[in-house]
Amino acid sequence: MINLREGEIPEVDKRKPYALVAITKHGVANARSYTEKFPYADLYYMKKFARGDEEARQIQLFDGTVRLLLPALFQQYKGVICVISLGAVVRMIAPIMVDKMTDPAVLVVDDLGQYVISVLSGHIGGANALTYEFAKAIGATPVVTTASDVQKTIPVDLFGAQFGWMWDSEEKLLPVSASVVNEEHVAIVQETGEKDWWMHDRSMPENLKIYSSTAEVIQAKPHATLLITDRLIDSDEEVLLENGVIYRPKSIVLGIGCNRGTALEEIEQVIDETLAELRLSKKSVKAVATIDLKKDEEGLLALTAKHNWPFITYTPEQLNEMPLRNPSETVFKYTGSYGVSEPAALRYANTEELVLEKKKSGNVTVSIARVNFEERGQ
Structure with missing residues (x-):
């Protein structure tokens, strides 16, 4: 206060x-x-x-x-x-x-x-x-009432902000912005996230060049790099951060199941360990999805409130519409759905592919899907 x-x-x-x-x-x-x-x-x-x-x-x-x-x-x-x-x-x-x-x-x-x-x-x-x-x-x-105002290029510190993207570190925002404004060679690599980030009705400036991989960028040796990804980069890619910024799009959906009364701390520990194992950034979590039987689960409510993540729940009928490799009769007996974490993640991500099939640890089950931006028209 x-x-x-x-x-x-x-x-x-x-x-x-x-x-x-x-x-x-x-x-x-x-x-x-x-x-x-x-x-x-x-x-x-x-x-x-x-x-x-x-x-x-x-x-x-x-x-x-x-x-x-x-x-x-x-x-x-x-x-x-x-x-x-x-x-x-x-x-x-x-x-x-x-x-x-x-x-x-x-x-x-x-x-x-x-x-x-x-x-x-x-x-x-x-x-x-x-x-x-x-x-x-x-x-x-x-x-905007400034008569001479025109947006000429990418605002580095706000790149992707309209989609909820977050940069990993502000350390290089100023020098990378200088490279953009001074029309130096700036490389852009996008591995996931919304694609319609160029907001203008004209082509990008020639100094901004899009590459298909970080390996290509390392070989090209640009003055600066904008890397859009939800993964943790490898040691050989760290050269890009000498004058580069990593942006974290909201691309990861956590499908969660847990026993009644599971504490926030246990749920978050499982999430943190799982993301670390998969080398995924927690900043890229878009939402937590589960079955509607868990809509009042205190640990999940506390988790999503803490991180300001949307908390999405589905009925058993909605979850059963999703294709599952490992349907469970036991889960169906207690919930009416043949799965919880997997179909919840798949449904919200609008995909049929999981990054992680269900992983059970203690009282928590977690599955991960990556948002299908192509299907969402993004």
């Missing part, structure tokens, strides 16, 4: 590059959903709108006027996205603005989430690029 007082700049727990702030009932409801679509923002809202899951979801509550919170957000974050009226935001930021070289990007989103407006630090602070990316992520209309 952040207690705001006149004359004091509060301490905030910065975890991500952007801050998202809401102060109304509808604004808070929308902002909570925005964090699922745009994973680069820490969410702040007033304590009177608390729902009880804020600690688990790493949401920060504040008590007092938002005007007293903004100076801290200005100092700590690369950008501040306000679900607050434009006039109010302009009045509140006017006393704390310094200059266009140091001020963060400031965006305003209306209460219904229809428009995203670039307010401050459009070019240098990246507000215009952030406006386009955030608007696409939440399905809103971007409003």
Whole structure:
């Protein structure tokens, strides 16, 4: 809880590059959903709108006027996205603005989430690029009033943000961005994830080149690399990170089954061990899927709340529609479905292939499928 007082700049727990702030009932409801679509923002809202899951979801509550919170957000974050009226935001930021070289990007989103407006630090602070990316992520209309504004290339720090992609490390964001802007040779390798990330109605700049494998990129020796993958890279590929960024698309579906009352800690340990064995990134988990008999399972609810993962449940009839290599009469006897973790993962991923067939460890059974982006039209 952040207690705001006149004359004091509060301490905030910065975890991500952007801050998202809401102060109304509808604004808070929308902002909570925005964090699922745009994973680069820490969410702040007033304590009177608390729902009880804020600690688990790493949401920060504040008590007092938002005007007293903004100076801290200005100092700590690369950008501040306000679900607050434009006039109010302009009045509140006017006393704390310094200059266009140091001020963060400031965006305003209306209460219904229809428009995203670039307010401050459009070019240098990246507000215009952030406006386009955030608007696409939440399905809103971007409003940029800078007459000379044109998007010429890939915004490295926001690449894939509209799909929920996350970069592994921010260490090389600036030098890779410099390579992109300076029209140096930049290699792009995509192993999974949405394919329609180029947002413009013209061809990519010639300095951005798409390669089919990391081996090709290593041989080509580009100035910088953008690698889109859900796997952990091998030691011989680490040369790409000398000036490269790895992006983690939301491509992995965890099908989970567990005994009633299984603790969060046991479920998460099995997931972590399994992903490590398969050399898959936890940042690429898109959702947890299971049977509807588990819709109130406390361990699964705690897990998905902690990581802000969608929690998807299916009826036995829906699960039985999926092709299974290992149908179980025992599972059918107790659940009405011939499987839980495998068909749940397959159904949500919209595929018939498993990355991992069911693995049982203690009280937990886990299966993994990779999202079929081609079938989803992505």
